[in-house]
Amino acid sequence: DTGVSQDPRHKITKRGQNVTFRCDPISEHNRLYWYRQTLGQGPEFLTYFQNEAQLEKSRLLSDRFSAERPKGSFSTLEIQRTEQGDSAMYLCASSLGGGADPYEQYFGPGTRLTVT
Amino acid sequence: GEDVEQSLFLSVREGDSSVINCTYTDSSSTYLYWYKQEPGAGLQLLTYIFSNMDMKQDQRLTVLLNKKDKHLSLRIADTQTGDSAIYFCAESNQAGTALIFGKGTTLSVSS
DSSP: OOSOEEEOSEEEEOTTOOEEEEEEOOTTOOEEEEEEEOTTSOOEEEEEEETTEEEEEOTTSOTTEEEEOGGGSOEEEEESSOOGGGOEEEEEEEEOOSSSSOOOOEEOOOEEEEEO | OOOEEEOSEEEEETTSOEEEEEEEOOTTOSEEEEEEEOTTOOEEEEEEEETTOSEEEETTEEEEEETTTTEEEEEESSOOGGGOEEEEEEEEOTTSSSEEEOOOEEEEEEO
């Protein structure tokens, strides 16, 4: 399967612990995005990478959150000192670069985080 | 700021047409999108429309865009039980670097 993959699919952690999620984008895609989705809501943008450069961060991305994309391939999203309000589905998406192509983002299955 | 609004629920009978509506605020969006999300799954891109088009048809899906009113709709012909899901409308943000999603419309199809 050559789609976007995410690991783990589910994570249960205690408040105050750190967690890290991984996303592997579609191999030829140079753009990668993280979104967060809570129950009954649409996905909300967190951050965006073009290759290895993190070019945009949402105000939702507090200083407890950090994302990396070393070498412009897979990406990790780390949440430090988790809070119950961090419980959500974390979605990763990837797309080809800009220009004339449609701005099609392809999503992974998500990582569901539960903070107890 | 950018905002996307959708009605929350739609219930139809199998074989009928479904129409899901969406309004958006950013007139500079180049593309507008429809995504489908089934329970416990990620989002599947269904279709998109370029902002200089009024209509796009793709098999059972028809997208209508009224740019003046900033209104987008998705029509699903011959709706099947497998179409039951949450449908999200999305527009690009002003920088073109992220998607702004509505809250989603839950489509329920009864047989």
